[in-house]
Amino acid sequence: MSVTHDSTEATSGTRPQGDALLQVRDLTKVFDVRQGRQTTHLRALDGVTLDLRRGETLGLVGESGCGKSTLARTLLMLERPNAGTIRFDGVDPLSLSGKELLAFRRRVQMVFQDPFASLNARMTAGEIVGEPWATHKDLYATSRDRAARVRELLSLVGLRPSDADKFPQEFSGGQRQRLGIARALALNPDVIVCDEPVSALDLSVQAQVLNLLNDLQQQLGVSYLFISHDLSVVRHVADRVVVMYLGRIIEQGDTEPTFDRPLHPYTGALMSAAPSLGARTREQIILSGEIPSPLNPPSGCRFRTRCWKATDECATTPPVVQGSGPEHTAECFHPLGASELVDVAP
Amino acid sequence: MTATYDLPDAGTGGTAAGTGSVVLDVDGLSVDIRTPQGVVRAVDGVSFGARRGETIALLGESGCGKSMTAQAIVGLLAPVADVSAGEVRLDGTDLVTASRKQRRALAGPEIAIVFQDALTALNPVYTVGYQLAEPFRIHRGMSRKQARTEAIALMKRVGIPEPESRVDNYPHQFSGGMRQRLLIAIAVALSPTVLLADEPTTALDVTVQAQIMQLLTDLRSERDMAVVLITHDLALVSEQADRVVVMYAGTVVEQGPVGEVFGRPRHPYTKGLLDSVPAGATRGSDLRSIGGSPPELQDIPAACVYQDRCPLVQDICRTERPAPRHVGTDHASACHFSEEVSR
Numbered sequence: 001m002s003v004t005h006d007s008t009e010a011t012s013g014t015r016p017q018g019d020a021l022l023q024v025r026d027l028t029k030v031f032d033v034r035q036g037r038q039t040t041h042l043r044a045l046d047g048v049t050l051d052l053r054r055g056e057t058l059g060l061v062g063e064s065g066c067g068k069s070t071l072a073r074t075l076l077m078l079e080r081p082n083a084g085t086i087r088f089d090g091v092d093p094l095s096l097s098g099k100e101l102l103a104f105r106r107r108v109q110m111v112f113q114d115p116f117a118s119l120n121a122r123m124t125a126g127e128i129v130g131e132p133w134a135t136h137k138d139l140y141a142t143s144r145d146r147a148a149r150v151r152e153l154l155s156l157v158g159l160r161p162s163d164a165d166k167f168p169q170e171f172s173g174g175q176r177q178r179l180g181i182a183r184a185l186a187l188n189p190d191v192i193v194c195d196e197p198v199s200a201l202d203l204s205v206q207a208q209v210l211n212l213l214n215d216l217q218q219q220l221g222v223s224y225l226f227i228s229h230d231l232s233v234v235r236h237v238a239d240r241v242v243v244m245y246l247g248r249i250i251e252q253g254d255t256e257p258t259f260d261r262p263l264h265p266y267t268g269a270l271m272s273a274a275p276s277l278g279a280r281t282r283e284q285i286i287l288s289g290e291i292p293s294p295l296n297p298p299s300g301c302r303f304r305t306r307c308w309k310a311t312d313e314c315a316t317t318p319p320v321v322q323g324s325g326p327e328h329t330a331e332c333f334h335p336l337g338a339s340e341l342v343d344v345a346p
Numbered sequence: 347m348t349a350t351y352d353l354p355d356a357g358t359g360g361t362a363a364g365t366g367s368v369v370l371d372v373d374g375l376s377v378d379i380r381t382p383q384g385v386v387r388a389v390d391g392v393s394f395g396a397r398r399g400e401t402i403a404l405l406g407e408s409g410c411g412k413s414m415t416a417q418a419i420v421g422l423l424a425p426v427a428d429v430s431a432g433e434v435r436l437d438g439t440d441l442v443t444a445s446r447k448q449r450r451a452l453a454g455p456e457i458a459i460v461f462q463d464a465l466t467a468l469n470p471v472y473t474v475g476y477q478l479a480e481p482f483r484i485h486r487g488m489s490r491k492q493a494r495t496e497a498i499a500l501m502k503r504v505g506i507p508e509p510e511s512r513v514d515n516y517p518h519q520f521s522g523g524m525r526q527r528l529l530i531a532i533a534v535a536l537s538p539t540v541l542l543a544d545e546p547t548t549a550l551d552v553t554v555q556a557q558i559m560q561l562l563t564d565l566r567s568e569r570d571m572a573v574v575l576i577t578h579d580l581a582l583v584s585e586q587a588d589r590v591v592v593m594y595a596g597t598v599v600e601q602g603p604v605g606e607v608f609g610r611p612r613h614p615y616t617k618g619l620l621d622s623v624p625a626g627a628t629r630g631s632d633l634r635s636i637g638g639s640p641p642e643l644q645d646i647p648a649a650c651v652y653q654d655r656c657p658l659v660q661d662i663c664r665t666e667r668p669a670p671r672h673v674g675t676d677h678a679s680a681c682h683f684s685e686e687v688s689r
């Protein structure tokens with residue numbers, strides 16, 4: 001059984017280990033939730049294994065509630081995992097304290113999903129963007145340097161230098177999201193975990209922010225873990241993608257093959273459901289069946305309650321990893337064939 | 347208030363084929379904000395009408411005034427903002443001049459809004475079940491038990507798995523997308539006549555998005571509800587909306603049936619938006635975006651609001667604000683050179 005769950009073994013075998021800046025192995029996060037008078041366990045992450053390589057953008061997609069933000073928060077050490085390991089540049093961040101922990105926090109930054117809740121209403125935009133420097137004093141020596149850098153960061157994300165004096169509530173939704181991005185950039189991190197960084201942005205600003213992230217990567221080699229439900233954006237920015245379903249990574253691979261020839265039926269459904277311009281009549285796989293609960297995940301393959309290819313085997317045994325090559329793998333007994341996407345569409 | 351922004355049919359008529367009567371009629375709505383630097387106008391003479399059973403989309407760049415417009419319609423503007431002109435008629439009743447009490451009675455059963463900020467709009471100290479049950483207790487006089495049953499049914503309808511087990515959880519125990527769905531559930535609880543949804547699906551993946559849009563579509567036909575969908579997502583507009591109102595710098599620059607507006611945009615801004623769709627763009631390549639950025643509120647030009655970014659700009663654009671003009675059935679554009687805009 002052990003082989004079946006280790007979906008990245010094949011991947012990490014082909015590239016040198018040193019390539020991975022962030023290594024995540026079998027990460028599990030369980031929340032206790034109240035159910036009437038009892039407490040039950042919600043497995044938000046159930047054995048997540050992935051590598052984030054230096055200078056790459058790893059796209060993370062999956063249904064609402066599948067555990068994407070929990071994974072992000074756990075990587076940032078905002079949540080403590082119940083099991084599994086994280087290695088950042090070879091070091092376990094959970095073992096760090098003091099100066100080393102501070103250094104880790106500087107190198108790994110996050111753009112939060114909720115631009116409203118994550119900004120302090122009593123601080124001006126300039127103070128918010130410059131706040132990280134209060135704990136990382138060495139970065140900019142003088143207050144003039146800091147003020148100049150704030151203005152620079154604001155214009156990088158398409159805000160105005162003069163916006164530095166405004167309070168968060170004076171900004172629209174998309175403008176606040178850009179503030180969050182500017183703040184994440186303030187410490188010149190090595191890794192930025194972006195949780196839906198452009199979802200509140202219109203296309204033209206979205207393009208501007210994505211171009212900016214891309215430029216930073218070219219110049220500074222920043223790695224991104226890029227969470228988004230917008231598949232066209234992920235396709236545009238990601239080198240590789242991982243697809244999550246109910247707390248597990250069920251498919252991963254290089255972006256093109258994964259988007260063009262998905263292996264896992266869930267990925268296939270996801271790709272076909274993406275809305276597109278001028279396509280009211282496009283072919284779609286509409287998933288039927290209820291979304292299962294992480295409180296009580298299905299036995300065997302967790303997608304089986306909605307899968308049109310499910311067999312008896314899928315109900316009893318966790319699926320083995322299959323691949324169309326070491327760089328593209330999925331946890332499924334009956335991966336999709338090349339022509340199947342067309343066949344299943346209504 | 348009237349002259350320049352009065353659209354003969356686009357806002358108030360019932361001329362388009364197969365659509366119901368106008369239930370929400372926004373006419374020359376303006377919103378002023380008091381800032382330390384003085385009063386600025388965030389929404390300037392916005393007019394549109396939403397018909398029963400139709401989805402009308404409010405589309406435009408970040409900061410163009412979409413949320414302000416929606417908040418003004420439901421009378422829930424921030425303390426620093428006021429409606430300075432215009433009317434909002436809901437089935438004939440002017441909401442702008444309505445008393446607090448009148449408005450409270452309408453909020454929920456007649457008009458409801460899904461706010462853009464999913465996390466802060468839910469109260470962190472009450473369970474979601476309590477918050478979902480509230481409309482049923484207040485407006486329908488249901489018992490706690492009945493209301494709770496309704497709350498669970500609603501959670502199911504917006505796709506929260508195992509709602510019976512989650513009904514006593516607090517908002518922070520739900521994912522971003524789940525909170526957004528809970529807000530939608532609260533808004534549609536009493537099947538309002540008009541539903542304003544401010545970026546209701548931004549945090550949702552495509553499969554759940556499809557499910558939510560289906561829910562809205564069902565409610566729309568069951569209850570003959572009018573949906574005002576506020577979004578920056580062109581694909582969503584193209585799939586879901588019947589008509590679209592394109593906003594720029596607080597004004598409506600173009601409006602009309604989605605097929606027409608997207609098929610043949612008649613305002614340079616609409617065209618610019620359509621051109622920036624990343625579809626097909628290759629990995630790492632630069633995406634096309636409209637050059638420059640929208641004007642700051644205190645610097646919005648008196649003449650054409652789009653002049654600083656417009657590729658077609660002429661002298662007249664800097665001296666005269668273009669009035670919205672009909673460029674097709676139910677299709678209007680506020681541009682001096684709308685005939686020259688082509689795809």
Ligand SMILES: Nc1ncnc2c1ncn2[C@@H]1O[C@H](COP(=O)(O)OP(=O)(O)OP(=O)(O)O)[C@@H](O)[C@H]1O
Pocket residue numbers: 169170171172173174175200202379381388406407408409410411412413414415424426462578643
């Ligand atoms: N409380 C406030 N004080 C001052 N200015 C404000 C306030 N609220 C909003 N604004 C400004 O009013 C304009 C319109 O804001 P609004 O929230 O309506 O934009 P929006 O179109 O909803 O944008 P987004 O797509 O980013 O949510 C923006 O320029 C914003 O900066």
Ligand SMILES: Nc1ncnc2c1ncn2[C@@H]1O[C@H](COP(=O)(O)OP(=O)(O)OP(=O)(O)O)[C@@H](O)[C@H]1O
Pocket residue numbers: 031032033042044062063064065066067068069070071113294518519520521522523524549550551
């Ligand atoms: N603090 C918490 N307590 C209890 N349950 C939680 C908590 N945080 C998250 N969860 C649960 O964990 C699961 C995963 O949540 P998470 O926020 O990671 O989802 P997500 O993939 O980011 O979804 P979305 O796309 O909607 O943001 C959900 O079922 C959620 O209800």
Ligand code: SF4
Pocket residue numbers: 264265266301302303304305307308309310311314319331332333334335
């Ligand atoms: S393992 Fe079986 S149920 Fe799971 S995705 Fe594959 S075919 Fe479907």
Ligand code: SF4
Pocket residue numbers: 613614615650651652653654656657658659660663668680681682683684
């Ligand atoms: S009126 Fe002139 S500046 Fe304004 S959109 Fe039309 S062509 Fe451009």
Ligand SMILES: [Mg+2]
Pocket residue numbers: 068069070113195521522523
């Ligand atoms: Mg999330």
Ligand SMILES: [Mg+2]
Pocket residue numbers: 172173174412413414462544
């Ligand atoms: Mg808004």
